[in-house]
Amino acid sequence: MRLPTPVLRYPPPSASKPLQTKSNVRKNALYRLHELQVTNPSQPLFALIAEELLDLSRSMARKAVRAALVSVDGSVCKDPTHIPSLGASIRCDFRQGIDKHYQLTRFAPLEEELPFSVLYCDEDIVVIDKKAGVLSAPTQQGERGAVSEYLRRWLRAQGDKRPFTGYIHRLDKETSGCLCFSRSRRAQKMLAVQFAKHGARRRYRCIVVGGPLQNRDTLTGRIGRAADGRRAVVADRVAGKKAITHFEVIQRFAHASELKVRLETGRTHQIRIHMAHIGCPIVGEPIYGKPHDKGQRAPRMMLHANQLNLEHPITGRNMHFTADLPDEFVAFRSGLSAS
Known part of the structure; x- marks a missing residue:
């Protein structure tokens, strides 16, 4: 005669209690x-x-x-x-x-120490309004104090233990305004393609010495190295890289003009070189102008990246960012006499 198999009854999983160790207590x-x-x-x-x-x-x-x-x-x-x-x-x-x-x-920087203000931040990108006089990224010469270093400290203060700040585009040290960083390598790759194909739109405001002949124009001079080694508009198609800058005069003063500028390409110092090439260097320009001339004396270079349009690298949402004109820019403009 076969005996019935005994049924073993265990308490249901929900009835079991977690082990209470001395360290947990x-x-x-x-x-x-x-x-x-x-x-x-x-x-x-x-x-x-x-x-x-x-x-x-x-x-x-x-x-x-x-x-x-x-x-x-x-x-x-x-x-x-x-x-x-x-x-x-x-x-x-x-x-x-x-x-x-x-x-x-420990990592939270003081608000007054930050060389930027945060315009937008999520888990994929961060967009800031950079102040003038600070590098976007460390130089090859090892110069420190770049905005990216401060940004990593700020992200740590927000709880990101290992913050990643990927470079997408840069602003000159003397230029203020909208600057975008990625927070992941995936987002960095997507944004890099977008900027390379001119999908992102960057707009600037600047004050130049004198004024362009046209109220609206497009500059297409190729940018390369001149005989003295400095970047300049060059005629050689091999040595120069394609550069396209669109501008529009907002208002004219006695010895200066305020312009709206849109970049179609993103060469180093592109706006500064193109403006100097047509005889209207940016006020306060330290390289391509004559900063000691009376008409160019200013507390800083009068170039500000005031708008940035891009598609979010992950969601594809169209995003628009605006950085207000800095106080020193507005004050300098207010001191210019009308034409």
């Missing part, structure tokens, strides 16, 4: 809201909370204070060596962890 006990009272006023803040809270090391206590997670008598204290007075109330808010907040605080 301690971690859960640490990462919550703590309220302490100072009984030993001779200790610095970090040492005091490390002594009072189990499993909080002195180094982690320092991080917690620097991350602005600790307050003394209702005021946030960021100095780990601060010595609270007897009876002071200490509040430690570790509910969201310590290390993450410390990293954000």
